Amino acid sequence: MLGTACGASPIPFNVFSLVIGPIHEEFGWDYTQISAATLFWGIPAALLAPFYGSLCDRHGVRKVGIASLAAFILVFSSFYFTPNWIVGWYLFWLALGAVAIGSTPVIWSRAVAMWFDKHRGLALGITLLGTSATAMVVPHFVNFAIGIGGWRLAFPAATLFALFLAMPFIVAWYREPRPEERPATISAGADGMVSGISLKQAMRGRQFWLLLVSTLLISVAYGGAHVQMVEIVKLHGFTTGDAATVMSVVALGILVGRLGIGYLFDRFWAPGVAFPAMLLPALACFVLMGTGSSFAFVALGGFLIGVAAGTESDIVAFMTARYFGLRHYGKIYGSLYAPFGIGSSISPMLYGAVRDATGTYDIMLGVAIGLFGVGGALLLGLGRYPDFNRVQIEDLAPAEISQV
Template identity: 50%
Template structure:
């Protein structure tokens, strides 16, 4: 079978699942909170007088909880299948995100803690609607062009970055920041959930690519315990930590950062849209390159791009073209990083325990993406400028990309598990 025929075969069988997955990622808990919370800073300062650090702390709450729960939700997807985990979590995420609109209007001390508690609920429920779940199914449908398929799947975050900031600004300006949460929650509830219900599923055993199966038809791969004894697991973990710590705060604080430099809210929203285009390009280009070249040759140069973004953002003022370029390069590298987490998990550790291992590698992404925004905000609150943390971020991006050069070649095969891993809710293997 020729390369083009294999491409058509994989995509002809899996395109509806991929389409549903793109919408699930776009409307899930991975992009939506990060794309809206930055625009709540100014209205919440005006209403409550809270500091930037206090206002952005919920994204840390959400991220830390989600990161700690990622291995658990990944193991549920391994055991019971992706469909149940992804769709139920998508429903819970939409409802809990909408509930943030119920934050009290009174300027009481308890209001801040109620607001935080609502974000706790989002973190507890939403993680199953992130790529931790959706990417497992795509890895099971695609092998020959897995990198491109994962790139397309993760375009969902690009779509969110393009659409959601403008939707959030419009909702805040016309209805208020509380109502904005309810309006944005319609995306998972009214779009992704019904489409996912009708289209999204894992492949049946006979539909899986033969390359991910043993002779007996079982998925192959190492266990989480074996993976965690492999130095490559920790190199990937460390790389993700460096990149996420540098990226998360720059992304979340971008609207406030641009406001400090004289850009209006609509211009900042346009920059965030350009950032989304960068993520879009990064997803596709990185995915296509991963199918053709070893990851180190792809990852290192692409993950150095946001260092230039941080350099462009230094200083007291910025013109829109420079801001747009900084946003695009930052987004491009973010697209590359998210592709790499899913791709490297499958290539270095196999599919038998993919959910658990991906969940553990998602943990530094969630943790440091969550801690980074309040670190950026705290630096701004205490020094009056984002420049000190942007200067450090330049080194974080370069170090994080360089670590991946140490991983070495992909394994040629994996051990076969003793038993099929996916069971139904009664515990019967499927």
């Protein structure tokens, strides 16, 4: 949970939302140009996610997670030196995307999924609550830092959480279970290997592609709404301080989504839970349209957007384990995280372009309503969970077949 909270998944999103306005005022770059930085961060990170996941499958999560978290601290702190040169701004984000994906749930969730089976959904939900904790605390702390030293101070200030909170605990205690500590239901055979299929096998089935497309659509709808939330709130006539409060309400929505959806995933068919959950952020987009809503109405929209974030990350982490097993979890999860990273990177630029062209975010919020609905509906086609402990004859080597 601490690794998730203090890594490259939630921290940049929550900082970006607060600095986009000051950067626009100081450098004169438009919102589309500033928001395009997320492409240089998200796309390299998304493309490298399967590689980082594969490293975890082979070498364990501890080494990869610690090294990547340290790299995240160094690179994100260096954003303090952002020049008045848009290419330089993009290069900072490119460097972040290349080194920091190993500090996201792509890494942290693998060990958690291997410790738990019966309550895996809730365990993953608690792990991913880190993003909710970040959204509750970081915007206020970063807003305070900006008040002291300007927008540049936001970047090193945000990394203090990783340096002094997450890193000491992870170095001291974070590990994967030993073979004898794993739940019996995830083991396959006497070799101590965990059960599951390869990425190549996963890509042959419809479940992989349904999850991939659903994740892409939902991330395009969600990413920009989160990054631009401060500006959305300000368009309704409220201050930056009010917007930071709404970001905390977003965090509350993430918390409810994480724990509530994780709990329900353990007890019911997960796609049947996920689809109605995706209709809530669609409602949020409708609520956030316009420029004159009451603060309570805007806060409600922020809360429901948070539920989307809480649900979507649970969907990918939980369903990767349920539909593909844990033997190649890192590589498969990394591959399914890739569209999330790409969609979340494209989305802020799309929201920014609509803002630049029309003065509001209403058109993009309308598109997001459809994306949330279609993305959620696709999950209903996933079907039953496979049973990886039922050995299939066609998957065995000749010597094993003779033993059977």
